[in-house]
Amino acid sequence: MNDVRVLVVDDDFMVARIHSGYVARVPGFEVVAVAHGGADALAAVAELRPDLVLLDIYLPDMSGLEVLKSLNDVDVLMISAARDVATVREAMRGGAVNYLIKPFTAAALAERLRQYAETRRRLTAIGPQARQDDVDRLFGAPKQAAPMPKGLSRATCALVAEALRDAGGDLSAAEAAELTGLSRVSARRYLEHLCASGRAELHPRYGTAGRPEHRYRWLG
Structure with missing residues (x-):
C-alpha cells in the first residue's frame, strides 16, 4: 500500500510542527500539509485529498467538531486537550476513528497510527464483500469464549x-x-x-x- 497521507491541523504553530514530526517518524505515513484553522483545514482537504486528518478541536475560526462534521471521504483522528465526555461522544458520533488527549507522547500517536494502518490493510485485504467475521475483526467484536473441557459445565x-x-x-x-x-x-x-x-x-x-x-x- 502507498504511504498514508496526513493533514495536521492545530492552531499552535509549534505544536503542529511537533505533531508533524511525530507522524513523519512512523513508517508508512507522510505529512502532506499543515493547517492552523478550520477553514484552512477544509480547503486543504478539498485540494490535497489526504487519507487522514489529525484534527484539533480548539481552532481560532471554528470548532474542530464542526470541521469533522463537514468532512467527507477522509478519516479523522481527533487530537485535543478537551477531555469531557460530551466532547468525546460528539467526536465519536461525528465519525472520528480515534481520539488522543493532549499532551501525548510520540509513542502514543505512533501506536494509534499503526492501528489505523492495520485497519486500512485489513479493509483492503477483504475485497469488495465482507463476511461477518471480517467485520467483527475490524470492529473489535469480542471473541467467543473458549469451550469448556469435556465433562465440565x-x-x-x-x-x-x-x-x-x-x-x-x-x-x-x-x-x-x-x-x-x-x-x-x-x-x-x-x-x-x-x-x-x-x-x-x-x-x-x-x-x-x-x-x-x-x-x-x-x-x-
Whole structure:
C-alpha cells in the first residue's frame, strides 16, 4: 500500500510542527500539509485529498467538531486537550476513528497510527464483500469464549469460582467441595481449570512430612 497521507491541523504553530514530526517518524505515513484553522483545514482537504486528518478541536475560526462534521471521504483522528465526555461522544458520533488527549507522547500517536494502518490493510485485504467475521475483526467484536473441557459445565465452574473468590484466601479441593456441594475430585477439576485459564493459582502448602497440600487462590 502507498504511504498514508496526513493533514495536521492545530492552531499552535509549534505544536503542529511537533505533531508533524511525530507522524513523519512512523513508517508508512507522510505529512502532506499543515493547517492552523478550520477553514484552512477544509480547503486543504478539498485540494490535497489526504487519507487522514489529525484534527484539533480548539481552532481560532471554528470548532474542530464542526470541521469533522463537514468532512467527507477522509478519516479523522481527533487530537485535543478537551477531555469531557460530551466532547468525546460528539467526536465519536461525528465519525472520528480515534481520539488522543493532549499532551501525548510520540509513542502514543505512533501506536494509534499503526492501528489505523492495520485497519486500512485489513479493509483492503477483504475485497469488495465482507463476511461477518471480517467485520467483527475490524470492529473489535469480542471473541467467543473458549469451550469448556469435556465433562465440565460453565454454570458449575461459575459456582466454584464464586466460592474461591469469596473465600478471601486459599482453598483446598476438599474445602471447595464442601462449599459447593461437589465431590472433591470434581471440585479439583474445576479448580485446575480456573488455574489453566488464569483466574486462579496453585499454592502448595508444605507440612512436616509427605506430599504438599494443593491449595488454590482466586486471581480474577
